[in-house]
Structure formats: structure tokens, C-alpha cells
Amino acid sequence: MTDAPPPVLVVIDRAAAGGPPLGPGETGFRVVDPAAPTIHVTDLGVTRGDGIFEGLGVSHGSIQALEPHLARLARSAALLDLPELDLDVIRAACLESARLHEPAPLLLQKLVVTRGVEGGDGSPTAWVRTELMPDHDRERREGIRVVSLDRGYRHDVAQTSPWLLQGAKTLSYAVNKSVLREAARRGADDVLFVSSDGYALEGPSASLVARVDGRYLTPRTDQGILEGTTQADAFEVLRSLGHDVAEELLPMDVVRRADALWLLSSGRLIAPVSALDDVPVAIDAELTRQLGDALVDRRA
Numbered sequence: 430m431t432d433a434p435p436p437v438l439v440v441i442d443r444a445a446a447g448g449p450p451l452g453p454g455e456t457g458f459r460v461v462d463p464a465a466p467t468i469h470v471t472d473l474g475v476t477r478g479d480g481i482f483e484g485l486g487v488s489h490g491s492i493q494a495l496e497p498h499l500a501r502l503a504r505s506a507a508l509l510d511l512p513e514l515d516l517d518v519i520r521a522a523c524l525e526s527a528r529l530h531e532p533a534p535l536l537l538q539k540l541v542v543t544r545g546v547e548g549g550d551g552s553p554t555a556w557v558r559t560e561l562m563p564d565h566d567r568e569r570r571e572g573i574r575v576v577s578l579d580r581g582y583r584h585d586v587a588q589t590s591p592w593l594l595q596g597a598k599t600l601s602y603a604v605n606k607s608v609l610r611e612a613a614r615r616g617a618d619d620v621l622f623v624s625s626d627g628y629a630l631e632g633p634s635a636s637l638v639a640r641v642d643g644r645y646l647t648p649r650t651d652q653g654i655l656e657g658t659t660q661a662d663a664f665e666v667l668r669s670l671g672h673d674v675a676e677e678l679l680p681m682d683v684v685r686r687a688d689a690l691w692l693l694s695s696g697r698l699i700a701p702v703s704a705l706d707d708v709p710v711a712i713d714a715e716l717t718r719q720l721g722d723a724l725v726d727r728r729a
């Protein structure tokens with residue numbers, strides 16, 4: 430077994446917009462030792478999960494859907510009333526972190542912005558870390574078993590209760606991890622969140638695509654769910670292949686009639702669903718392969 434190459438960690442000191450202009454040679458970020466302590470124990474990202482993040486795929490050195498990821502980060506920052514972000518500095522930090530990693534076909538970046546330290550001046554803490562992407566070939570080939578779990582909010586929660594931050598990609602992912610343990614207890618690999626009034630939403634770290642009556646459907650993103658960058662790219666590919674795609678409200682009875690289902694995300698690209706709530710779902714291996722290859726090939 431060969432040792433994995435070390436991750437690359439870039440701390441972004443100037444993640445917030447509006448500071449004094451950067452001087453000559455200043456970038457607003459710095460490369461640090463990935464093994465050295467970096468985060469303060471009173472950072473609100475650590476003590477409260479008060480912050481936001483993005484997971485970005487890097488394919489053959491090129492960051493995938495970089496601009497949609499940055500736009501989503503800015504939307505999450507606005508939902509959390511974080512300071513406006515300097516996306517130029519953050520973009521440059523992401524590119525540098527990817528560039529400095531030992532070349533590999535697929536890398537994964539985690540970009541994090543927190544509200545900063547307790548009692549501090551409000552400057553966000555931010556960093557981007559690049560590492561090898563875990564191998565998900567088996568899930569792509571064999572599919573994943575998914576269980577549907579009630580998220581406990583109505584599908585219109587983002588409009589009725591925006592303070593619940595549904596639809597922001599926050600660091601508070603304890604629930605998104607807890608549902609995976611519940612899935613494992615039920616003999617499954619992953620989860621599909623369902624609104625309390627019966628609409629399919631998203632996975633804890635992925636978007637849903639369902640093929641129903643020959644159309645490719647994903648849940649509408651005004652339901653307190655994330656706009657998936659991978660799903661958006663997959664829809665572009667499907668459109669170019671002449672397929673009909675749409676964002677809709679998807680009651681669970683419609684999802685249960687789908688003849689194929691997928692979960693899509695930057696970290697795993699595409700995983701076909703082989704069973705939903707213990708009911709087998711057919712895997713379209715050829716289309717999954719086609720989409721998977723196209724997603725690896727896309728460029729920012």
C-alpha cells in the first residue's frame with residue numbers, strides 16, 4: 430500500500446470583503462502545515478457549528494463547478510448574516526490549494542467559513558483543505574440502499590421560518606450524520622429526507638434525481654434544500670442528450686413510481702439507488718456510467 434499524499438491546507442485570512450486593499454504581493458491567504466494546530470478552541474464554528482462550508486471536486490487539477498459553489502457559499506453567508514465574503518480571495522485560495530496538491534485524477538476540497546472566535550472582532554475564520562477523493566466506484570456500480578426519513582419540517586419551511594436556515598449549507602451537520610446511523614440501523618447506506626407533508630427533498634449530502642415517465646426530475650430548491658451543483662451539471666448533460674428535465678415538487682408517491690433514482694453530489698458524483706425503503710429499484714448502469722464520465726470531465 431502506498432502512502433496517501435499529504436493534504437494541502439490554505440488558511441484564508443481575508444475571507445470577508447471590505448477590508449483595506451491587498452498590498453503588492455499580498456493574497457489574503459497562506460499555505461500552512463496541514464498537521465499543525467490551526468483552529469482556536471473558542472471558534473464559533475467549533476463551539477456552535479456556526480458557519481458554512483462547500484465540498485468541491487477537483488478533476489485532473491480543475492475545480493468542478495467552482496463558480497456555482499462560490500455563489501452558493503455567498504448565499505449561505507447571507508442567510509446566516511455572516512459578513513459579505515471576498516469571493517476573489519476565496520476563489521484564489523481554492524485554486525492555489527488544488528494546484529499545490531500532488532496530481533491525482535480526483536481530489537476533494539472542503540472550504541469552510543465560520544463566524545470567527547467567541548468575543549472576537551467578527552472576522553470570519555476560513556480555510557480550504559484539499560485531499561484525495563475517497564473511492565466510490567463500488568457504490569456507482571452496485572448502487573446504494575436508501576431509506577426515506579421525515580425531516581420534520583413542511584416543504585415550505587424556507588418561506589415560513591427562514592431562521593431555521595434550511596437551504597443554507599451550514600456546519601451544523603450533526604443531524605445529517607445521525608440520519609446515516611439510522612440508515613445503517615435499517616440496513617441501508619443513505620437517506621432521502623422527506624418533508625413532514627410528504628415531499629421528497631434531498632439526501633443528507635446529495636441531491637435526488639428521479640426518472641419518472643421518461644422525464645428526469647429533481648425536487649424544487651425553494652423547499653429549504655440546496656441547489657446541487659452536481660445535479661445541475663447532470664441536467665445539462667441530460668439536456669444535451671435530448672432528455673426532458675425539470676425541477677418540481679415531488680410527492681413521495683411519484684418518487685416511488687420512478688423507474689430509476691440517483692443521488693448526486695460533489696463528493697461521490699453519482700450513485701444509483703438500488704432500493705428505496707427496501708423496495709428494489711432498477712439500476713440504469715449505462716446511463717449512470719455516461720453521466721459519471723461526463724461529470725468527471727466537466728470543467729469549472
Ligand SMILES: Cc1ncc(COP(=O)(O)O)c(C=O)c1O
Nearest residue numbers: 633634635636657658659694695
Ligand atoms: C444537503 C446537501 N444537499 C445536496 C448536496 C449536493 O450538492 P453538490 O452537488 O453541489 O455537492 C450536498 C452536498 O454536500 C448536501 O450537503
